[in-house]
Amino acid sequence: MKRMPKTKLAKTQMVEQHHGDKMNMLIFGCFQIALLLLFSGRYTIAENTKSTYIIHMDKFNMPTSFNNHLHWYDSSLKSVSDSAEMLYTYKHVAHGFSTRLTTSEAELLAKQPGVLSVIPEVRYELHTTRTPEFLGLGKTATLSLASGKQSEVIVGVLDTGVWPELKSFDDTGLGPVPSSWKGECETGKNFKPSNCNKKLIGARFLAKGYEAAFGPIDEKTESKSPRDDDGHGSHTSTTAAGSAVAGASLFGFANGTARGMATQARVATYKVCWLGGCFTSDIAAGIDKAIQDGVNILSMSIGGGLMDYYKDTVGIGTFAAMAHGILVSNSAGNGGPSQATLSNVAPWITTVGAGTIDRDFPAYITLGNGKRYTGVSLYKGKLPPNSPLPIVYAGNASDDSEGNLCTKGSLIPKKVTGKFVICDRGGNPRVEKGVVVKSAGGIGMILANSEDYGEELVADSYLLPAAALGQKASNELKKYVLSAPNPTAKIAFGGTQLGVQPSPVVAAFSSRGPNLLTPKILKPDLIAPGVNILAGWTGAVGPTGLTVDTRHVAFNIISGTSMSCPHVSGLAALLKGAHPEWSPAAIRSALMTTAYRTYKTGQTIKDIATGLQATPFDYGAGHVDPVAALDPGLVYDATVDDYLNFFCALNYTSFQIKLTTKREFTCSKRKVYRVEDLNYPSFAVPFDTASGLGGGSGRPATVQYKRILTNMGTPGTYNVSVSSQSPSDVSVQIVVQPQTLSFRELYEKKGYTVTFSSPSKPSGTTSFAYLEWSDGKHKVTSPIAFSWT
Ligand SMILES: *[C@@H]1O[C@H](CO)[C@@H](O)[C@H](O)[C@H]1NC(C)=O
Ligand SMILES: *[C@@H]1O[C@H](CO)[C@@H](O)[C@H](O)[C@H]1NC(C)=O
């Protein structure tokens, strides 16, 4: 197995990496090959290079000759390799350990008695204040929310660590650390136990897998400790649960009070991501510790490729967390706007896509022909002369085939000196393009969107005067520059603009459904703010993350589903504080069924990539509305047993169920298990046109889904109604039985069935509807996504 190329973690630039999700595909490919090697036994490998494996042991069937499971693990390991050491032993995510082995040793180990599986390690990638106001968490709402047990809630963040000196971690006014907390504040380079307080209550680092793969950490460039040398982890943790900081801004942009979603909740960070990536042996160890330490919410803005749940170390880890009552919130990925680009699709986690907020950072480009275009920028510094300057397209100032992208060293200085340079978006990081233009003598940069990005504008703190422009404006700009004899431009910056409409719109980069792994489960679950978000930053690198950027900031503005995920983590902490007894599934259901899908005008939320109406494949149940989520009326709850039945429906063997859940469970031969019946707050209904399901025979195809609602409020009678996303589309008949549900007491459960009948449709067709239960006060809404394959 070839080692992954070493690349630096992308930060602000991470949204560019998706086009396409090459790294994910590569990981996926490698993983498949390794599994083949492992489990087919048909290949004999004479290879001495070692890689990391995660070994699941059948702890409850330990041979009686051992009285200590660690001795047993070690003896099994020593039977295939004298030199191998255990990196970690796992208690909660799995029974087992991780270690370095050659492929032949791994193959041998897989055959030892009591060894359930030997799973190759996978590398994950990291996928940023107006958001409280945008989410309706103004002063009044905040006060009533804070009256719950919010300060008892602990949000664990698996990320790049933390910059503890940030004011966002000020613990003024917080009571003692919750007595349930069993975690630690670990000591390491530039980090000591006194860096924790009553806000940042725990900080750990897990680097054994990373060091085993890459060699010892170079302490000159990264701290072997919980300290964040990257910025991403400080940003996500302060977004979820940072304290309020007045007068926050990035160079004056987005000024105001910066605060996390749950200002009273506690933060515990687990540094599992390093400059070379996040490794699943470390991630699993982080989840293991988080469970043991007693976190209530786990926020993971990281992702890798899709794989069957029983082979997916992170899926297995998050299952264990859910089974311990922890809500796990994950980023959906930055693979959009292409379809079927999701990561993190397990039905026991909350998968979060990204939308914009009503804030903008305008920059104005005026051309020699008098035309003016509005883009965005976070540039702060010396302004270019306010007179028209020559402008050139990078593709015309380079001999390199990728010169239009302004890749390193691609620009010919003679052709760009003293000019504005138009660079196409994509490929290398956006801020790096600016540095390339600057070092070639350019005076400013225009970042031009291609079709892939549409009108989506991500703001960056460039090191030279620069602005990002949407696709339409970019096309006109290039046409002018390529045709005018002496094209010129001027640039001006407009600071921070509030009240931008429409908002939210779905971000182009936000990963989209359908869910390739389990098509009958709709993902993402919902969207939250993820574009141009202000939150805490590291003191170790500047806001662009580039080595040439020597600026230091306490807050930075970045974008990604990495930023939307901690918003939901923090909001889940608010719900947990208000309703400590709610399960992870109940909290997710409340967030989903109260989400909104239309603007005040009644129009459906837009997709910025197309300018058209977005759909549940883009936004799931819609945009999060935390105030409504506090009082959902009814929820779709789910327990470990529901997921066990779900695995039976996937035809998992008892062995595969044990690998995924650590539980002994045999599916009943007499019971009918159906994925359609997993008690999920949304519906994905794939019709198979080719096989006749979906009406190939001319008759409508009929499928039935079952759901159970739990009353979380006062007694009430709920009526159901169904509506189509586009009123003219009535092709699928939807029948709900019964049509009325009466709840007399708290936690009372009532079931219903919904039957979908569809005529034949061409493969590739999609259509969307909503099912809503209402008692006149609450609206419990589920999206329905139909697809014909
Ligand atoms: C941000 O700064 C601008 C310009 O200085 C000012 O007009 C505005 O009121 C400030 N906004 C906040 C929320 O402090
Ligand atoms: C500039 O680039 C465009 C697009 O690649 C090309 O069509 C045009 O011929 C180039 N012009 C010059 C003068 O090289």
Ligand SMILES: *[C@@H]1O[C@H](CO)[C@@H](O)[C@H](O)[C@H]1NC(C)=O
């Ligand atoms: C499970 O097996 C049954 C019976 O063979 C089949 O009808 C069903 O489609 C399978 N389910 C999945 C999810 O593969």
Ligand SMILES: *[C@@H]1O[C@H](CO)[C@@H](O)[C@H](O)[C@H]1NC(C)=O
């Ligand atoms: C539910 O339907 C019944 C019967 O049509 C009606 O009397 C009742 O007012 C409805 N309730 C609500 C909340 O719409």
